Amino acid sequence: MGALCCRPQPIDFDGEVNLFHFILSRCVGKGAFGKVRVVEHKQTHKLYALKYINKSKCVKMKAVANVIQERRLLEEIDHPFIVNLRYAFQDDENCFFVLDLMLGGDLRFHLERLGALGEDIVRFYLAQLSSALAFLHENHIMHRDIKPDNILLDERGNAHLTDFNIAVHFGERRLTGVAGSMAYMAPEILNKRGYSSQIDWWSLGVCAYELIFGRRPFRGRSNSDLTYSISKDPLKWPEDADKKCSRAGMQILKGLLERDTTKRYGCKPHGEGFQELKRHPWFKSIDWDTLESKEQTPPFIPDAKKANFDASHELEELLLEDNPLKAKARKANKDNMSAEMRQMEEQFTSYDFKKMQRRSYYPHNQHLVSTATVTSSGVTSSRPGTPANDLRVDGITIHGGNGHSMEISGNDLEAVRGEKVLDQNYS
Numbered sequence: 001m002g003a004l005c006c007r008p009q010p011i012d013f014d015g016e017v018n019l020f021h022f023i024l025s026r027c028v029g030k031g032a033f034g035k036v037r038v039v040e041h042k043q044t045h046k047l048y049a050l051k052y053i054n055k056s057k058c059v060k061m062k063a064v065a066n067v068i069q070e071r072r073l074l075e076e077i078d079h080p081f082i083v084n085l086r087y088a089f090q091d092d093e094n095c096f097f098v099l100d101l102m103l104g105g106d107l108r109f110h111l112e113r114l115g116a117l118g119e120d121i122v123r124f125y126l127a128q129l130s131s132a133l134a135f136l137h138e139n140h141i142m143h144r145d146i147k148p149d150n151i152l153l154d155e156r157g158n159a160h161l162t163d164f165n166i167a168v169h170f171g172e173r174r175l176t177g178v179a180g181s182m183a184y185m186a187p188e189i190l191n192k193r194g195y196s197s198q199i200d201w202w203s204l205g206v207c208a209y210e211l212i213f214g215r216r217p218f219r220g221r222s223n224s225d226l227t228y229s230i231s232k233d234p235l236k237w238p239e240d241a242d243k244k245c246s247r248a249g250m251q252i253l254k255g256l257l258e259r260d261t262t263k264r265y266g267c268k269p270h271g272e273g274f275q276e277l278k279r280h281p282w283f284k285s286i287d288w289d290t291l292e293s294k295e296q297t298p299p300f301i302p303d304a305k306k307a308n309f310d311a312s313h314e315l316e317e318l319l320l321e322d323n324p325l326k327a328k329a330r331k332a333n334k335d336n337m338s339a340e341m342r343q344m345e346e347q348f349t350s351y352d353f354k355k356m357q358r359r360s361y362y363p364h365n366q367h368l369v370s371t372a373t374v375t376s377s378g379v380t381s382s383r384p385g386t387p388a389n390d391l392r393v394d395g396i397t398i399h400g401g402n403g404h405s406m407e408i409s410g411n412d413l414e415a416v417r418g419e420k421v422l423d424q425n426y427s
């Protein structure tokens, strides 16, 4: 009898993804609301990073909307130089993001250890990250928090953009909310007269400068000093700048750290800014085709033997955690939930990249939808076999059944719920 009651339940891999689908392994990082650990998918044996976010903490810190927003944006994208979302689900305590695993550490870790990185290495990262940025902007998404901490290396040494916590969709209307990490913020965010996706190219410029010279281009002892420096100080070079960076490299840094957004590198609309960057002499040694298919050998290969992560997270988990992560069956009763908990319950729906189709960098992943209905959680396709909610309309032009067409982004989605639409972009 005992043996019978202890027999593990078979795992339904065709059903909704949950924590039972994964083998939990070591802890590799700690975020504001939870930890990140390596996991193995029990069926495919693929390794991923599992980021889990404690729901109560998230409610307490008023971050519910951000977590849902991050999850929604990640659902839409798939790019070689982005830490892509593969699965998402929740249990009674946590929301889970299953992401591409990056075992090479973040660029803050390497910067602190090495002091600065060689120009060739930075050129390689900048090429990869520019490709990721161009893709995001093409999809009307701005990241808003580009900094070395949010750039992760895989074990081969390819750079990937992560942390879409404050990323947003953008349209014609300029944003005014101050968001991001101050030292990397573009002047137009700080002067509060409205900004758009050009801010990401500025932040990339701050990162590149810091990686090459080991210090940031604009500094200040207080927030107001820093604001002044970012807004007004001329760009200065360290005394030994020409030993660390070529003239072409400095031209790139100057072009990205240009206050006039109409002249800033990378910013010309419709991807032209990125095409111009690609043609810049500094990038002459980059073969863009093999770069984007990750066929090139990266110039810096993270040392797999040295810990790229703070081992204290692992120790903390072993010694101090009174409620270690464990797969548990769900008991949640929506009736007793606070409004925020219910919002998370309803909007942090489960996600499986194999069952969904999204706006991918990879051409074979294009949506193939003929007609669709806008619903509360996305768009329901009329094409047989296309799962509901696999298509998001934010930021793309859809054509209404009554003949009119409109550009839809985040907030306006509300207005078209229930309408039948013909999605010509993907038909």
Ligand SMILES: Nc1ncnc2c1ncn2[C@@H]1O[C@H](COP(=O)(O)OP(=O)(O)OP(=O)(O)O)[C@@H](O)[C@H]1O
Residues within 6 Å of the ligand: 028, 029, 030, 031, 032, 033, 034, 035, 036, 049, 051, 083, 099, 100, 101, 102, 103, 105, 106, 149, 152, 162, 163, 165, 309
């Ligand atoms: N995909 C990943 N693969 C490997 N390690 C990761 C991955 N994502 C995050 N990490 C590690 O976990 C740490 C915490 O990441 P996480 O994104 O949760 O925290 P964070 O940067 O503080 O973000 P937030 O501000 O959202 O809390 C990172 O610094 C990194 O070391």
